[in-house]
Amino acid sequence: MRTNSMILVSIGILAILGAAGYIWIFQQPNTVQIQQKGSDTLLVLAQNWAEAYMSKNKNVEIVVSGGGSGTGISALINKQIDIADASRQMKEKEKDAAAQAGVNPIEWKVALDGISIIVNKENDVNELSYEQLRGIYNGSIVNWSEVGSPDATIVTYGRQSTSGTYVYFNEEVLKEDDYRADMNQMAGNADIVEAVINDPSGIGYVGVAYAEARKNELKIVSVKLKATSTAFQPTVENIADGKYPISRYLYVYTDGIPKGAVRDYLKFILSTEGQSIVESVGYIPLPSSILTEQINKLG
Amino acid sequence: MKRRSEHPIELSLFLSAILSLLILGSIFIFLIKEGAPFFAQTPLSEFIFGRGWYPASFNNPRYGALPLITGSLIVVSTATLIAVPLGVACAIYLAEVADKRVNELLKPLIEIIAGIPSVVFGFIALVLLSNILHNIFHTTYRLNALNGALILSLMILPTIISISEDAITSVLREYKDASLALGATKWETIRFVILPAAKSGIAVAIMLGIGRAVGETMAVLMATGNSAVVTLDLLSSVETLTAVIAIEMGEVVFGSQHYHALFAVGLLLFLITFAINIVSDLVIPGKKV
Numbered sequence: 001m002r003t004n005s006m007i008l009v010s011i012g013i014l015a016i017l018g019a020a021g022y023i024w025i026f027q028q029p030n031t032v033q034i035q036q037k038g039s040d041t042l043l044v045l046a047q048n049w050a051e052a053y054m055s056k057n058k059n060v061e062i063v064v065s066g067g068g069s070g071t072g073i074s075a076l077i078n079k080q081i082d083i084a085d086a087s088r089q090m091k092e093k094e095k096d097a098a099a100q101a102g103v104n105p106i107e108w109k110v111a112l113d114g115i116s117i118i119v120n121k122e123n124d125v126n127e128l129s130y131e132q133l134r135g136i137y138n139g140s141i142v143n144w145s146e147v148g149s150p151d152a153t154i155v156t157y158g159r160q161s162t163s164g165t166y167v168y169f170n171e172e173v174l175k176e177d178d179y180r181a182d183m184n185q186m187a188g189n190a191d192i193v194e195a196v197i198n199d200p201s202g203i204g205y206v207g208v209a210y211a212e213a214r215k216n217e218l219k220i221v222s223v224k225l226k227a228t229s230t231a232f233q234p235t236v237e238n239i240a241d242g243k244y245p246i247s248r249y250l251y252v253y254t255d256g257i258p259k260g261a262v263r264d265y266l267k268f269i270l271s272t273e274g275q276s277i278v279e280s281v282g283y284i285p286l287p288s289s290i291l292t293e294q295i296n297k298l299g
Numbered sequence: 300m301k302r303r304s305e306h307p308i309e310l311s312l313f314l315s316a317i318l319s320l321l322i323l324g325s326i327f328i329f330l331i332k333e334g335a336p337f338f339a340q341t342p343l344s345e346f347i348f349g350r351g352w353y354p355a356s357f358n359n360p361r362y363g364a365l366p367l368i369t370g371s372l373i374v375v376s377t378a379t380l381i382a383v384p385l386g387v388a389c390a391i392y393l394a395e396v397a398d399k400r401v402n403e404l405l406k407p408l409i410e411i412i413a414g415i416p417s418v419v420f421g422f423i424a425l426v427l428l429s430n431i432l433h434n435i436f437h438t439t440y441r442l443n444a445l446n447g448a449l450i451l452s453l454m455i456l457p458t459i460i461s462i463s464e465d466a467i468t469s470v471l472r473e474y475k476d477a478s479l480a481l482g483a484t485k486w487e488t489i490r491f492v493i494l495p496a497a498k499s500g501i502a503v504a505i506m507l508g509i510g511r512a513v514g515e516t517m518a519v520l521m522a523t524g525n526s527a528v529v530t531l532d533l534l535s536s537v538e539t540l541t542a543v544i545a546i547e548m549g550e551v552v553f554g555s556q557h558y559h560a561l562f563a564v565g566l567l568l569f570l571i572t573f574a575i576n577i578v579s580d581l582v583i584p585g586k587k588v
Contacts, residue, residue, distance in 0.1 A: 040549070068549030070558075077553075091552050153439050160525070161355035162550035162557070176357035181366075184442055184536050185525035187546040191425070198430060199441050 032261040034062045038072020038085030041164065041207060042250055045281045046085055052277060053268050060261050069164055076253055077101050082262050084253040087164030105253045108294055110269055112284035114239040114247040115165060116211035117221040120200045124149045127222040127231035133173050136203060139180030144201060156183040157192045157204035168248045169205055208234050209282025239284045270295050334566040337559035346563060352527035354557040362560045364567065366527040370537035374519060375512045377448035377533060378455060383505055386459030394467040395489055413457035421521030424450040438534050442524030445533040450522050451515055455508040462507060466500020467493060506579035513572055516541040540568045
C-alpha cells in the first residue's frame, strides 16, 4: 500500500506543478499577444525581431512560427494570426479568398534577400552570365565544358516548385522557361548547400546567408547580366545598390493598416535597429527609398 | 451469463473500435473533398499518365503523376527486394540458430533501429551513403533511387525481422522435434518444416514492410534527389508520391489547382496502401500475426 500512496502523492505533485506551469505560461497578466506565421525563409529573421522587440516591451508577447508562405497567408485570411511572413507576393487566388473573408491584406517590404549561385570548391568556374545560368537550368547547357570548365555533366540543384526562391529564379533568370526535369528539388536551402559541397559537378542557388555560412567549403560564383558586363559577388553592398542582380524582397502582410501593438512592432521592424537585425541574420536591409515608402505607408 | 458490470467495459471497447473506423472514414472523406476539385480541371488520364509534373510552370502548368508513380515504384520495390531476404534470413538466425545470449543482445538492437527518427536516416543517406554509392558506381546523380532504396530497406528491416521472428518462434515445438527425430538436419527442418508453417506470418511481415516503405516520406525525400522524371534507372534522381506532398504542401497557394493536385496525389497514395492491405488479406490464407 505504501508504494501506492507514494505514486498518488507524486501524481498530485506533478498535477500541481503542471497547473502552475500552465498558469505561468498562458495567463501572464496584461500582455498583448501578436501571432506571426509563414515563410521559412523569414523564420530566423522574424524570431530575432520578436526577441529584440519583446526584450524592450515586456507587455507584448510575439509568437513566431514557420510552415511556409502559403500557410502564413492562409492563416491571415482565416484571421488566426496578425502578421503573415511571405517570401513571395500574394497571388490573385489568395487576394480573392481574402476579399471573400473580409480581410484586407496590406503588403510590407521588410528586407532584401540575395540569391547566391554556388558550385563545388573543386569547380574551375568563377563567373556565370544570366544566359549561361538560364541554359544550365532549362537544360540547354548540360556539360561544364560549355561554360569553360573541364568536361563533366552538370548536376543542378534547386528548390521545390512551391518555394518563393524557385518561382523567383524561374522568373528572373530562366525568363519563365520550364526548369529541366532532372533538377534535384531540395526541401531547403541547407540541403542544397550540403549537396553542392559533396558534388564536384553540382550547381545550386540558395539565399545568401546559407552560402555565406559555409563559404569555406564551397565556391560562390560571381554573376553578370550580359556576357560582356562585369560580374559581381553577392555582397551586402553589391545587392543593396543593385550591382548584383539576383535579389528579391521579403514581405509581411497584415489585415489593413495595423493599429496598436502590431503597428508598433512593424515600426520597429522598419527602424534602424530592426534593419540592423536584418543584416546580422544575413539578409540585406531595405534601400532607404523603399524604407521611407514603407514607413510613410504605415503613417 | 454476463455480469451487469461488464456492459460498460464492452461498450467502451466497442466505441474504441468504432472510433478508428470513424477516423479512417473521415480521412478518406477529407482527401476526396480536397482532391476532387482537381479532377474538374485535369482529366484522370492526364493525371495518371502525364509524364510532366510542372505545377508552377509559367507557360503551361502540368500535373502528370506518372514520374511520381514510377519513382515510388522503383524505390519501394528495390527496397523490398533487398530487405525481404535479409530480414527473413535474420529472423531465422535469431529464432533457430543464434544462442539465447546472442538473441537477447541482437533483438533489442534491431528494435532500436525501428525507433531512430526517419530524418536521421535521411541525413545519413544525404551525406554518407550517397558518397559511398558515388565512389562505387561513379553516379552522375549523387541523390538517386538506389540511395533511397538502400536507406529505406534499412528502415523496414526491423518490421520484417521482428514479425517474421515471432511467426517462426510460434511454430509448434512438436513439428520441429518430429522433423529432427525423423533424421532431418537442422537446415532441412528450417527449410521444409518451419518456414512453410510460418509462411503466413512471414507474408504479413513482408506486407507490413512494404506498407511502411510506401508511406515513408522524410528519409526518401532527402535521399532520392526529387527530380520528377519518368525512369526505371536506379541511378537516376527520382521523386516519390510522398516526397512531393511533403515538400510542396507548406508553401502552396491554398485552394489552388496545385493544392488540390497534392491532395489527388494523397488520395492515390491512400488507395495504393489500401490496396496493399486488401491484397495481403486476400492472398494470405489464415492471416495471423
